[in-house]
Amino acid sequence: MGLEHVRLAGIVVAGLFAAYGFYKYRSGGWRRLDLLIALAISLAVAVVSIVPRIGDVFLNLFDLENRAFGLLVASTLVLFALFLYLLNQVRENSLRTGKLVGAIAVRQYREDFYNAEKDGRKKLFVIVPAYNEAGSLRQVLATLPEEVSGHRVDVVVVDDGSSDGTEEVARGAGYPVAVHIMNRGQGDALRTGFEIAALERADIVVNFDADGQYRADELDRLMQPIIDDEADYVHGSRFMGYYEEAGSVRHAGVVFFSWLISILSGQRITDCTNGFRAIRGSLVGKMELREKSFSATELILEGLRNGMRLKEVPVSMDRRMEGESKKPKRLRYPLGVLRVMIQTWLR
Known part of the structure; x- marks a missing residue:
């Protein structure tokens, strides 16, 4: 040619x-x-x-x-x-896709559980993301009180596409469930929970894991800075409180990423990957959440970007009750945290 x-x-x-x-x-x-x-x-x-x-x-x-x-x-x-x-x-x-899956879950929640009538009491809305946590979920839900610091406790379990009967366990225990038709990751589960919290006009929104690592008797400590108008976003720190796996490789990794996010944000953060947090209900809708996984650092940076006053309080972190962690293995987890941190900071 x-x-x-x-x-x-x-x-x-x-x-x-x-x-x-x-x-x-x-x-x-x-x-x-x-x-x-x-x-x-x-x-x-x-x-x-x-x-x-x-x-x-x-x-x-x-x-x-x-x-x-x-x-x-x-x-x-x-x-x-x-x-x-x-x-x-x-x-x-x-x-x-995540927004569509979340919208379907919120719509189903509205049809099955939403009640427009309010009793006038202040509301603490607890979001429990769960993916294949049927083994521990009932026991975790049983620890949640009906009232904390003058706030009625409402709970929603966000079943993130589980295949082990997680939804049935939550319904059987008498709790509302928002169901993702496919597994999307904890970040998308939290985003769905935040939309429901806004629908329910929650005064304070708390994230509480379904694996039993957090303690319900520390909810008041997490809420109090918001009640006292000292903060809008309260972040639990295992290093200021109790950490059952202290001294592990994961411990060192969290310390490193907390040091890095402190530099990026200009605010001292000691435990950037902790998911035990409380946020003022009127502000949850201001955060632009895009990540379907590794969402803890995204939430911190988005909260600070939107002018929220952030405060850390000591909390405990125990070993999970049953099963294995859903976090990615080996280097996928630290690389994922680093990616989300940098991408969120660059927005």
């Missing part, structure tokens, strides 16, 4: 790709940005096919001697940019 045939083939490919882009855009499958990227690539292919010497620009730019190699370098950079774009598209699609 001669050079002229190669150039003609490049022009034809460029034209077909541009036509495909217009077709996808007109049919609603692509957004405008997708079309612009397709047209830019088509134009680049067409220009290189018509004027091959355009590759000399890359020779000078990268101080290369071979034109083909220069075009290869440029193509690699373009492909890397497209890869990053596709990663962002995947994240956006995941976020939309």
